[in-house]
Amino acid sequence: MSYRMPAPDRERVAGFDPQVQPILPCTPLPPLPAASLRLDAIREAFQHPVEWRVEPLFAQAFVPGGDSYARARQAAVLMPLVQRKAGLHVLFTRRAAHLHHHAGQISFPGGRIESTDSGPIAAAIRETREEIGVDQRFVQVIGTQPTLLTTTQFLMTPVIGELLPGFHIRPDASEVAEVFEVPLAILMDPGRHVLHRMESALGHGRCYFAIRWQSHFIWGATAILIRNFYHFLAASQGIVAPGVAPQGVVPESAVPQDAVPQEETPQEEAPHGADPQGGNDLK
Numbered sequence: 302m303s304y305r306m307p308a309p310d311r312e313r314v315a316g317f318d319p320q321v322q323p324i325l326p327c328t329p330l331p332p333l334p335a336a337s338l339r340l341d342a343i344r345e346a347f348q349h350p351v352e353w354r355v356e357p358l359f360a361q362a363f364v365p366g367g368d369s370y371a372r373a374r375q376a377a378v379l380m381p382l383v384q385r386k387a388g389l390h391v392l393f394t395r396r397a398a399h400l401h402h403h404a405g406q407i408s409f410p411g412g413r414i415e416s417t418d419s420g421p422i423a424a425a426i427r428e429t430r431e432e433i434g435v436d437q438r439f440v441q442v443i444g445t446q447p448t449l450l451t452t453t454q455f456l457m458t459p460v461i462g463e464l465l466p467g468f469h470i471r472p473d474a475s476e477v478a479e480v481f482e483v484p485l486a487i488l489m490d491p492g493r494h495v496l497h498r499m500e501s502a503l504g505h506g507r508c509y510f511a512i513r514w515q516s517h518f519i520w521g522a523t524a525i526l527i528r529n530f531y532h533f534l535a536a537s538q539g540i541v542a543p544g545v546a547p548q549g550v551v552p553e554s555a556v557p558q559d560a561v562p563q564e565e566t567p568q569e570e571a572p573h574g575a576d577p578q579g580g581n582d583l584k
Contacts, residue, residue: 319520322497325508330491330531337534338389338485340382340463346537347444347461353536355447356528358496358508362450373456377421378411379429379440380526382463383482390482392464393519394433397478405478407519409459409526410435421445421458433480434471441465446529451522459526483514488527489534 336342355363381392396406410429418424422445426437446459470480487493497520498508510528511520519527535541 317499319497319499319509319511320518322499325496325498327494327496330494331535331540332491333489333531333534333540334538335486337538338489340384340389342537343382343389343461343534344443346534351536351539353533356510356525356532359449359525362525363447365448369450369454370456373450373454375414375421375424375458376412376455377414377425377428377458377460378409378526379425380409380446380459380461380530381429381435381440382443382461382485384463384466385482387484389485391485391488392433392480392482393517393523394472394477395479395481395517397474397476400476406521407517408523411457413455421448422460425458425460425462432473432477434473435464435468439465439468446526446533449522449525457522459529461530481517483517483519487514488512489531491531494524494528494531 337346354360383390383392392410393407394410396404396408398404410432411425412428412432414421414424415427418427422442426440426442429435429440430437441463443461443463446461448456448458450456472478472480493512495511495513496508497511500507509521510524511518512524512527513519
């Protein structure tokens with residue numbers, strides 16, 4: 302389901318096109334049982350959490366502490382779950398094409414945590430209302446996921462929530478070109494998580510996950526959060542899903558931004574309204 306006419310995502314930054322970068326082999330991960338993708342199972346996973354690991358390839362981006370964390374700005378995004386007859390869907394936005402930064406990129410609603418927000422949950426709900434017009438009474442929070450330090454120095458907290466029946470989408474046309482949904486079963490299929498590699502001018506091997514859905518290319522921090530949600534649900538089902546970084550590759554989020562020339566740095570890693578995921582300029 303889409304609330305705007307779809308258009309191919311054109312995410313080119315200073316000559317960098319994430320869609321055409323080389324693909325790396327990735328350790329196959331087991332599929333999730335269909336029952337784990339139901340709302341009741343997801344709620345149960347948050348109410349009775351088990352020990353689990355974030356995506357191993359980007360584990361360094363989730364380790365608290367250090368100078369990077371001290372300097373980073375706080376942000377939050379909402380991963381909105383929508384119950385449809387065919388199953389759960391996840392709602393995304395496509396950034397407006399006229400914007401100067403990250404035009405056309407895919408992200409979750411979200412942005413900077415303001416001083417008036419009580420915390421990440423309040424910020425994610427507020428930003429969702431501002432960006433796509435969903436009132437807070439239609440957002441039922443289920444839980445939160447580990448905070449990600451992006452390469453643009455935002456500490457981004459993902460909030461998982463259900464959009465209750467009766468919600469309406471009213472996108473802010475100055476920021477959002479399209480609001481669309483992807484079946485959760487598609488996103489949680491690890492066979493669709495493609496690992497890409499880019500080479501910087503200094504020879505760093507940098508990599509990122511991407512997921513294709515119809516005309517959309519979901520990558521960067523947004524894809525990391527999706528990958529993390531897979532690991533979380535897998536652990537809740539007792540599934541062990543190891544991950545190994547390819548030889549010679551440095552994870553995108555683990556590379557200091559000043560270690561790579563600016564034109565070589567795909568700027569997809571800051572939150573909405575400044576860009577936590579691949580197309581958001583924090584206001």
